[in-house]
Amino acid sequence: MKILVIGPSWVGDMMMSQSLYRTLKAENPEAVIDVMAPAWCRPLLSRMPEVNEALPMPLGHGALQIAERHRLGKALRSKGYDRAIVLPGSFKSALVPFFAAVPRRTGWRGEMRYGLLNDLRVLDKTAFPLMVQRYVALGYDKANIRSASDLPQPLLRPGLTVLDAEKQTTLSTFKLDNQRPIIGFCPGAEFGPAKRWPHYHYATLAQRLIAQGYQVLLFGSAKDHDTGQQILASLSEDAYPHCRNLAGETQLEQAVILLACCHAIVSNDSGLMHIAAALDRPLIALYGPSSPDFTPPLSEKARVIRLITGYHKLRKGDADEGYHQSLIDITPERVMAELGMLPPTSGV
CATH class of the missing domain: 3.40.50.2000 (Glycogen Phosphorylase B;)
Structure with missing residues (x-):
């Protein structure tokens, strides 16, 4: 399975997202995970063994630029992703997987994402109190994970490698x-x-x-x-x-x-x-x-x-x-x- 993750734009959030990548690999060791994120994230993503490729997101934080996101998405179609997971909650963050025609596009319901995401989750903040739990939950079928207690325990923590x-x-x-x-x-x-x-x-x-x-x-x-x-x-x-x-x-x-x-x-x-x-x-x-x-x-x-x-x-x-x-x-x-x-x- 080839998975495209639209990653977060903040250092702390990017580190917490590694728990999702580790979980995806634990569930499916053959999974190939690419992460699209700002270029500055590459030093972090390159130290996460679960990540196959860090794809640079050239658009700045807050920039909509639908035409450019359309171009980015079309360029990704040849990679043949089976699934996309969108971690940010914004409308614009869901555009690239939609334009890339990824068959299954997963994310929490955010600002006007109906149609862009076809595996849309409704977040109960009391059921998933931690951000890392919300990230990891997106790696599972929503019918099987209704609260943080349904997630494997303990959660796989982030871990960077330095020689x-x-x-x-x-x-x-x-x-x-x-x-x-x-x-x-x-x-x-x-x-x-x-x-x-x-x-x-x-x-x-x-x-x-x-x-x-x-x-x-x-x-x-x-x-x-x-x-x-x-x-x-x-x-x-x-x-x-x-x-x-x-x-x-x-x-x-x-x-x-x-x-x-x-x-x-x-x-x-x-x-x-x-x-x-x-x-x-x-x-x-x-x-x-x-x-x-x-x-x-x-x-x-x-x-x-x-x-x-x-x-x-x-x-x-x-x-x-x-x-x-x-x-x-x-x-x-x-x-x-x-x-x-x-x-x-x-x-x-």
Whole structure:
């Protein structure tokens, strides 16, 4: 069976989608799975052994461009897909499989997708509370899966593969110290500071870890670079050389490899958190207004710290510098204690 998956456009969602690919292969080892997603996803998809080919989606997030989607779909007809699974809920995401004339097109009912999808599912959010459950459920006939309890347990978790040789090469490329074990920090998050643990808490934690003989690497995109600089500026002179701000300095491929080198990772609720979980790294995940009840880190080595319950609307400015009070209230001492309780592991 040849399966086309229209993948999500966010890092965390892309990582959770691997549970679907693993499930499809477990149910049918001969299945050939191609995933259409933005080109930036290729470094992640290439490390998922279940994925045969990553097909680039050249259209930007939010772009309709029906004529271009028609062209993309027609170009895929020769591949002879038996089935398509559409993970995003938008109208436009269902167009390519329709234009590709894939016989069976599966997805949750979204915005005006009648006809585009001929295996349409109606989502009961209480029956499938986790996003990963909603993804995996699409791999089965809807008559057999009415709630998350009908899915195979436990769910197959995401898992990215990184080779030891890649680790050594990338550590050398960035001239990183091989003598000190690495703790990774992921201090960024989408939608502003409301989902971020304060930079001054990260700095306090970095100072203490460096004093214990660790080095700290700061990960993120270019827009997280200033946050990394704030952390660095808060360190003492003797700790400064052992903390490196890599936010905006690495390609996604390099960030994945360096995260795999870490002995442990401390992260906000972000895409990098989900990558760290898929790399099976010991992980402290810090949540504030967003909820781990929907998109938790999918790893037995992850510990979630959250001081509130329920979902809270993300809003800027409810505390100093736009941080959420519930994240301010998570102390560096609490995170340090949780790090000490993580299972021992070797990063490099």
